[in-house]
Amino acid sequence: MGQVSIKWAGDDSRMFLGRDSLGRTVVAGYWKKEDDATWTEWRGAKASDLLVIALCSCSGYDVVDILQKQKVALTGLTVVADAEQAADPPWPFVKIHLHYIVSGHDLDPKKVERAIKLSEEKYCSVAATIRGVTEITHDFEVQPAA
Numbered sequence: 001m002g003q004v005s006i007k008w009a010g011d012d013s014r015m016f017l018g019r020d021s022l023g024r025t026v027v028a029g030y031w032k033k034e035d036d037a038t039w040t041e042w043r044g045a046k047a048s049d050l051l052v053i054a055l056c057s058c059s060g061y062d063v064v065d066i067l068q069k070q071k072v073a074l075t076g077l078t079v080v081a082d083a084e085q086a087a088d089p090p091w092p093f094v095k096i097h098l099h100y101i102v103s104g105h106d107l108d109p110k111k112v113e114r115a116i117k118l119s120e121e122k123y124c125s126v127a128a129t130i131r132g133v134t135e136i137t138h139d140f141e142v143q144p145a146a
Helices: 047-071 109-123 125-130
Strands: 005-008 013-018 024-029 072-087 094-106 135-142
Touching: 024 135, 047 072, 047 094, 047 109, 047 125, 094 109, 109 125, 109 135
Parallel strands: 094 135
Antiparallel strands: 005 013, 013 024, 072 094
8 A cells, every 4th residue: 555645624624635545635524614613514524434434445345356256247236334433532433334235147145245254354454454443244135237
């Protein structure tokens, strides 16, 4: 992985412009509402949401890669996460449940399950990083190709 960075947008904001290792920009943070002094107007992604998105996309990448290498006729993948954080600071994630919706032609549920497990237990760096703090669970559904 290359270098990543963030730059504060300045002024009266809590907005940051992130730069990924390939030079693309991600916006995270929020501004004060114009009509009051509270920090509640989100204009970018929440940093904690970005971690969950990273988990979904890391695992999703692996699942697609594994199934395509097995010549599975995959036509779609969606990963939906339900995340639970602790009630007190620093609000670590205590549980993240991933629901995989996999579509394709004649999909074998056993192959789908195996691909998900390989991702979560062996290949996904985000899962490996948070696993000691966060319980990661999953389920999946197989749908016919649209």
